[in-house]
Amino acid sequence: MTQVMETMQLEFSEKLSAIDNSKALNELRVEYLGKKGKVTGLMKEMKNLSNEERPAYGQKVNELRNTIEGQIAELEAELSKKALEEKLAAETIDVTLPGRTLEIGGSNPIDRIVEDIEDFFIGLGYEIKEGYEVEQDYYNFEALNLPKSHPARDMQDSFYISEDILLRTHTSPVQARTLEAQKGEGPVKIICPGKVYRRDSDDATHSHQFTQIEGLVVDKNIRLSDLKGTLELFAKEIFGSEREVRLRPSYFPFTEPSVEVDISCFKCKGSGCNVCKQTGWIEILGAGMVHPNVLEMAGFDSKEYSGFAFGMGPDRVAMLKYGIEDIRHLYTNDLRFIDQFIPTEDGGEQ
Template sequence: MSLQEKLAELRQEALVRINEAKAERALQDVKVNYLGKKGVITGLMKEMKELPKEERPEFGQLVNEVRKAIEQEIEAKKVLLEEEALNAQLENETIDVTLPGRKVSLGAKHPLTKINEDLEDLFIGLGYEIVEGYEVESDYYNFEALNLPKSHPARDMQDTFYISEEILMRTHTSPVQARTLEKRNGVGPVKIICPGKVYRRDSDDATHSHQFTQIEGLVVAENIKMSDLKGTLELLARKLFGADREIRLRPSFFPFTEPSVEVDVSCFKCKGHGCNVCKQTGWIEVLGSGMVHPNVLEMAGFDSSKYSGFAFGLGPDRMAMLKYGIEDIRHFYTNDVRFLEQFKPVEDGGEA
């Protein structure tokens, strides 16, 4: 049998095997057997050296034609097998398109995030800057620059985690205020709020945590008065607890403000008549504030005879507990999905 006859026979044989293939794996075996590096067609090319030189071009052309024909048949058969497999899958996996779609459950913002964003939106609208600082802070900025020298007894109220004698985990976000004032080189105005985590050596219980969040505000400019502070705090209370809220200021003491006041808001649950939330007083204590102490201004390079200011600090944890009726602060940090799902939008299955 001549090589040409052998070539024609191989072509016919390959076409039969391609037609008989019932799966892509079988089709791949045919391709390897005939067209692979060790395949039959490749072997014929090696036998071409036995032909006379004048016959080799014609034989090479025939081999290429057979190879091309087999490749085309394999590709056509592959497309056919893929279509058959897809049709079989569609038949076995019939979908009833009239059934309602599966609802995708969406997440929701954490209650502390919601409180923080509400407050940030309020103060950005009032022209404040948002400034963040270090959670690991120096003793100087955390205490001394805020009129709390090393011997001051008020430090006991903010017992904290010390890394060394001069480095600690900040007990409030007030160091951000001290650093910001220092950077302004005694030139006002300054209007900032400082959100962030703070740390104190409190025992963990329903109302205390060794880590919690805080937002403090600071305004320093010429002719700032207590009335400016009161107006700002009224806006804050109404933003968080409703437009009909009232506030009252009670004298207090903070080393970095003078005079200092505690701020109460009229109870949003009983409207001031007395209930379990306000402990029958009609008022709820929400934050501390006051006029910036002249010593704090002077240490930061501001002329206290020219500039004055006010500062306030509140805990978003406490605000969220009051606003949403949460009894245990630890719920905010345990990542319990049952708790967090309550704050989904109502349309997504939540309660708030």
Template sequence: MTVEMTTIYDEFKEKLSNITSRQALADLKVQYLGKKGQVTGLMKEMKNLSNEEKPAYGQKVNELRQNITSDIDRIDEELHKEELDKILSEETIDVTLPGRAKEIGGPHPITRIIDDIEDFFIGLGYEIKEGFEVEQDYYNFEALNLPKSHPARDMQDTFYISEEILLRTHTSPVQARTLEEKKGVGPVKIICPGKVYRRDSDDATHSHQFTQIEGLVVDKNIHLSDLKGTLELFAKKMFGNERQVRLRPSYFPFTEPSVEVDISCFKCKGAGCNVCKQSGWIEILGAGMVHPNVLEMAGFDSTEYSGFAFGMGPDRVAMLKYGIEDIRHLYTNDLRFIDQFIPTEDGGLEDESI
């Protein structure tokens, strides 16, 4: 190497001997081998040499570059080993310590109820249908026999986004859309789970947002007795084999006749208690035979087809099934409440007294 190169290498080794960190080593590498480094600067001097001098000069510069690179790699490896040894000494692990058990969660009570309801109706051959939470006024009301002037619209205090767009007040629009898709040809056998919205004051039994599951069956020769038999099976599945079902006359614009459905109280077994308000019965859902107008608007011949529909709130079913007194417990995500519904190994609940 030339005198200049020897001087550069000696200076490099002196600086290298004082390096104590990999970052400082990286900075030193840039100083000598970077684009503006001293070794790179030597290569630029070749333009001032004759063609005879260039090969020998270039060889010496490359030797210098290789020596510096080799020294840097060696020190980098040493520093890396020192860092690793330090980490291992400071972060020792006691392998004799017992492992940390993972907390096992469980389904939210509403999710649990919805899954149970879906499983039951799937077993009866129903199909699950979902729809839009932001819905057109036509499908939420008009296609369900509720024209704009109908007074029954006041029964469902609605969140309107515009004159024709709203947050659905029930999952019935899914039924209307499904009937429309069928173009007048049955059968139809669906349940429609989902969130719905109504302008309601939040208290122990009401919420502005809640879940709902509706069912719809349309085919030839469907009768009210088919509805009652289906709901009896449902009540026994959800609340026990000893449950009885009672139908009371009611009014819904999209069904005729319409009924409120009660089950015998599972706490007092009909004797009267605080749960059933001393009546021996608990209301769980509304139902009825599909109104001919709803069938006709969807393109079905109401003289040939008939059907039944029902709607329930999984929130209410959960409150009744688990003895929950305040609906707000279902939405506050308080782990002290939710932890009570963690399944045990035998498939029950952590606290069967709920």
């Protein structure tokens, strides 16, 4: 029997030397040390031995078991160490390599223009005021010199929720509410950015929802020349220092006198092109002196106070500044469009 054990030991050692993974090692353990394993089978031979032979035989079998268990444990430790080293090697980080570049997103052109306009007017001492997108008819129209029978209401085809509630058609209600809150005491110097809604066709230049920024200044001795000077500074800041401004007579119910404001074409420098429709000028906003009725309804003495107001669409400003031909590009969130406005390292755009 001793010869059988020695042969089994040699056979095990040969098989063990060929093992290179934990799964195969476990299978070899079961083959020799399992309930039906070869070493366990040797113990069953004790029933065929005399009482005198059993102790020595049992000792030899236990020695064989201990030897095999020790060899298995030793190889198991080596395999575990090797697996750990391979894992560490695979996950090694080379700290000398350059870091991964994070992709920088780009803001929508409207957001960029709104921020630029806000920064400009904040620099002139204006406050930013925001209001309700769902507004009362009174503040949207009547407080702005547009009573229910006024024909100018037809100029703004509105989304009514009820007889007296609608989606605001301009940000002017913010001006009306601000004036009312002042209780007849100036000065007032605000801009009002926000979304507005009108029942308009969705084509290349119109949308039922768009962004608007309006400005309002009310104080003593405010004149039309103050408005013109402000708008000249604005045009040069947004469109370039060479821009010129002209005012054309117009009509708005809440201002008197009212003007349309044009800037000299930044593409052709006034010689005429497709952008300015061969006129040399581009219309950018409407403005005027605040109508006395608007001041009086808000509690201001129109003989003591005067003011000017203006309103522009950042959508249109963005289209002009960046040469965007279709307003719908501003709202579709198409990354192929937005990525064109990602800032570069030198402060420009891609």
